[in-house]
Amino acid sequence: MSETSKAMRQSFGLRFASAAFLVFWCLIAAFPIFWITVMSFKSPRDAFADSPWDVIMGPATRAAGNGLSVLDIVAGLAVLFFAIRWGFTRLPGLVARYSPGGFIALGWLLGALIYALVFLLIFFGLLPLILDPLNSVFGPLGEPVLGLTTQHYVSVWAENEFYRNFLNSMLVTAGVVTISLTVGTLAGYGLARSGSDLAFWLLILALIFRALPHSVLVAGYLPWFINSAEILRPLFGEMSPTLYGQPWAVIAVLVAINQPFTIWMLRSFFQNIPAELDEAARVDGCSHFQAFRHVIMPVMWPGVITTGLFSFLLGYNDFLVTSLLLDAQNQTMVPAIAGYFNRETTTTDQVEAVAAAVSITAPLFLLVMVFQRQIVSGLTAGAVKG
Amino acid sequence: MNFKTFASFVGPSVFMMTLFIALPLVSVFLESFKVTQPVMQQVEVETCTPGFVGQTCVTALKTVPVIGEDGKTETITRWQGLQSYRSVLQMDKVWAAISSGNWGDILQIDFWKALRFTLMFTLVTLPLVIGVGLIIALTVNNASRAFRGPVIFVSLLPFIITPVIGSLSIYWLFVGDGILTAMMEHWTGTNISMFAQAWTIELLMYFYRVWHVAPFAFVIFYAGLQTVNMDTLESAVIDGASRLERLRHVIIPHLMPLIVFIALIHLMDSYRVFDEIIGFRSQAHVISLQWLTVDLLTPDDAGNRAVSRASASAMLTMIGIVLLLILPLRRTWRDHKGGAH
Numbered sequence: 001m002s003e004t005s006k007a008m009r010q011s012f013g014l015r016f017a018s019a020a021f022l023v024f025w026c027l028i029a030a031f032p033i034f035w036i037t038v039m040s041f042k043s044p045r046d047a048f049a050d051s052p053w054d055v056i057m058g059p060a061t062r063a064a065g066n067g068l069s070v071l072d073i074v075a076g077l078a079v080l081f082f083a084i085r086w087g088f089t090r091l092p093g094l095v096a097r098y099s100p101g102g103f104i105a106l107g108w109l110l111g112a113l114i115y116a117l118v119f120l121l122i123f124f125g126l127l128p129l130i131l132d133p134l135n136s137v138f139g140p141l142g143e144p145v146l147g148l149t150t151q152h153y154v155s156v157w158a159e160n161e162f163y164r165n166f167l168n169s170m171l172v173t174a175g176v177v178t179i180s181l182t183v184g185t186l187a188g189y190g191l192a193r194s195g196s197d198l199a200f201w202l203l204i205l206a207l208i209f210r211a212l213p214h215s216v217l218v219a220g221y222l223p224w225f226i227n228s229a230e231i232l233r234p235l236f237g238e239m240s241p242t243l244y245g246q247p248w249a250v251i252a253v254l255v256a257i258n259q260p261f262t263i264w265m266l267r268s269f270f271q272n273i274p275a276e277l278d279e280a281a282r283v284d285g286c287s288h289f290q291a292f293r294h295v296i297m298p299v300m301w302p303g304v305i306t307t308g309l310f311s312f313l314l315g316y317n318d319f320l321v322t323s324l325l326l327d328a329q330n331q332t333m334v335p336a337i338a339g340y341f342n343r344e345t346t347t348t349d350q351v352e353a354v355a356a357a358v359s360i361t362a363p364l365f366l367l368v369m370v371f372q373r374q375i376v377s378g379l380t381a382g383a384v385k386g
Numbered sequence: 387m388n389f390k391t392f393a394s395f396v397g398p399s400v401f402m403m404t405l406f407i408a409l410p411l412v413s414v415f416l417e418s419f420k421v422t423q424p425v426m427q428q429v430e431v432e433t434c435t436p437g438f439v440g441q442t443c444v445t446a447l448k449t450v451p452v453i454g455e456d457g458k459t460e461t462i463t464r465w466q467g468l469q470s471y472r473s474v475l476q477m478d479k480v481w482a483a484i485s486s487g488n489w490g491d492i493l494q495i496d497f498w499k500a501l502r503f504t505l506m507f508t509l510v511t512l513p514l515v516i517g518v519g520l521i522i523a524l525t526v527n528n529a530s531r532a533f534r535g536p537v538i539f540v541s542l543l544p545f546i547i548t549p550v551i552g553s554l555s556i557y558w559l560f561v562g563d564g565i566l567t568a569m570m571e572h573w574t575g576t577n578i579s580m581f582a583q584a585w586t587i588e589l590l591m592y593f594y595r596v597w598h599v600a601p602f603a604f605v606i607f608y609a610g611l612q613t614v615n616m617d618t619l620e621s622a623v624i625d626g627a628s629r630l631e632r633l634r635h636v637i638i639p640h641l642m643p644l645i646v647f648i649a650l651i652h653l654m655d656s657y658r659v660f661d662e663i664i665g666f667r668s669q670a671h672v673i674s675l676q677w678l679t680v681d682l683l684t685p686d687d688a689g690n691r692a693v694s695r696a697s698a699s700a701m702l703t704m705i706g707i708v709l710l711l712i713l714p715l716r717r718t719w720r721d722h723k724g725g726a727h
Contacts, residue, residue, distance in 0.1 A: 018525040018529070019525075021452070022529055025522055026537060028688065029541055029597070031542050033544075036558055050563060183399045183402060186398060187395060190395025191396065194392045196392065212708050213658045213679075214658065215679035215683070217410050219414050220412075220417075220697075220700075221393070221410060222683055223417065240588075250478070256402045257407070259402055259403050263399055314399075319548075324680065324683055332623070354558060360548055361547055361551055368539060372535075372538065372539055375542060376609075379583075
């Protein structure tokens with residue numbers, strides 16, 4: 001705000017204090033996440049060492065033969081830098097060129113998948129192969145200085161079959177996002193364009209539903225879900241399913257829990273789209289549904305993406321509903337980590353739990369990186385209208 | 387838009403909410419007055435142990451559950467009035483504690499212990515979240531533009547992280563000789579264990595919740611700060627208002643609707659406190675109302691779920707949030723009506 005008048009300018013002390021506070025806040029905000037990431041790469045002795053320097057440098061890990069040399073670090077950072085830059089500059093163009101018209105989302109999904117695979121192959125396959133002989137040539141530069149091991153990730157993902165939980169999480173999350181957006185978009189549009197008393201009372205009711213603790217609802221589901229096979233037998237005969245332990249039953253539950261928030265948010269987005277737009281289409285002879293399909297749908301994506309992000313967070317972060325309604329065979333990631341508590345007797349188990357926790361956080365980190373703008377606009381849209 | 391089109395647009399959403407929110411509520415309400423127990427019968431059992439000469443046989447009356455034709459124990463469901471509520475609230479113990487003057491004994495009972503923590507958690511974190519969020523928003527607004535993007539990015543991390551994982555990440559910093567506990571021990575020279583008593587765990591929980599929610603408040607206040615009327619602010623300067631007075635009389639009133647919004651959302655969310663109990667593994671010391679219900683719903687060692695008691699506890703939890711929200715909602719309702727006229 002350099003253009004503001006002299007009277008508004010702040011004293012040096014105030015500006016210094018404000019900047020210092022900001023640095024302090026950023027440190028507090030990032031430190032726990034940064035620290036568990038560091039811990040997850042160390043041997044148990046280093047991860048729970050007393051001195052922070054030992055945790056970062058990992059002497060015991062290095063002594064066990066898992067170390068990185070200066071050369072490794074430089075090469076790794078360089079590959080990382082170029083990979084990220086390429087991902088932000090070239091990848092969007094490639095995706096846009098090669099994905100079939102109208103299926104840009106599918107193209108992105110495939111593009112991201114290929115990108116991740118190639119990156120993993122280069123970073124963990126090709127790089128060590130090149131660097132191993134180089135390290136022995138370069139002498140002091142090739143000596144390991146930083147202890148780092150990926151063994152906990154290997155044991156979490158491969159031996160403990162964490163990928164099953166990951167797939168379950170993805171299934172539940174994808175289901176929650178798709179269904180709650182489909183149902184919520186229709187309802188949000190209807191509510192935004194109706195203006196009747198009924199619409200108003202529906203919104204108030206949704207606000208009250210938003211306040212309900214989830215355990216209250218789960219207490220209502222459990223007896224029915226466990227006995228659903230017997231209850232539904234007169235209707236479906238032998239085909240009647242036991243809803244307890246079914247991912248799609250959990251998806252339905254989470255969609256319902258998410259509906260109040262979704263319809264409030266999408267309603268405020270649709271109110272920002274001028275009503276003249278669909279009225280013009282109606283004059284031209286479209287029905288309400290045709291107007292929605294041909295006029296509103298092409299312009300609603302920013303709002304839908306933002307709302308989808310919050311639905312994603314709800315499905316992905318949920319512990320209470322999934323831990324009570326799913327059984328051990330198809331557990332999602334967040335409740336699965338509670339399974340480590342019971343086994344957490346050795347420090348190795350503890351570091352494995354840390355590695356699992358970091359694995360759960362990594363997709364969220366990427367999400368903030370890509371969608372920061374949408375998240376911020378979504379939060380503020382909800383507040384200003386809500 | 388006529389009623390029929392409106393209904394077909396809103397229909398699926400209303401159907402989902404009715405089936406999975408409204409009906410379960412009715413079910414919980416009814417379930418809290420019922421109880422399901424296995425049918426017991428008394429049978430004469432003759433147990434024989436090999437002895438010298440002949441067997442020694444003892445006949446005894448035993449109470450065993452009736453096994454149905456399908457091999458499961460038969461159960462019977464009957465109405466039992468307020469019995470579940472009584473066993474959750476344990477009023478007799480409460481009155482005994484009050485009449486004997488040992489008020490602290492009330493907090494030994496699970497429900498009252500959970501209620502105390504839940505309410506205190508909600509009311510302590512509320513002003514902290516608003517205060518910290520406001521300070522971050524003001525300082526970010528003060529920083530140069532180049533820094534704002536990265537600061538917002540870092541600030542969003544605590545907000546977006548899975549609550550269980552977030553509280554675990556703080557738990558690991560303090561558990562045993564975790565890095566921060568070791569640091570505090572180094573400074574004070576005493577042996578500190580953060581998870582051995584209730585009050586330190588509670589402090590960490592308050593800290594975690596403020597860390598987790600303050601970014602949300604910050605982003606909203608930051609957006610609100612962008613729309614502060616500069617003319618009003620400058621005329622306040624001309625009138626000789628100090629920085630603090632400007633904050634108090636221009637900026638805060640401008641942000642008031644947002645503060646109310648955040649308070650409302652925070653009341654709803656922090657009354658639901660649950661994930662922290664899991665992350666900090668504090669069930670032996672600190673429990674919340676939601677955790678109590680979930681604990682009753684989790685199968686015990688024999689595989690039984692205390693559904694009727696859980697329903698009673700759920701209903702009591704719900705009454706609590708209704709009471710807590712009535713005041714703010716009435717206020718916004720009055721503001722809304724006042725604004726309309």
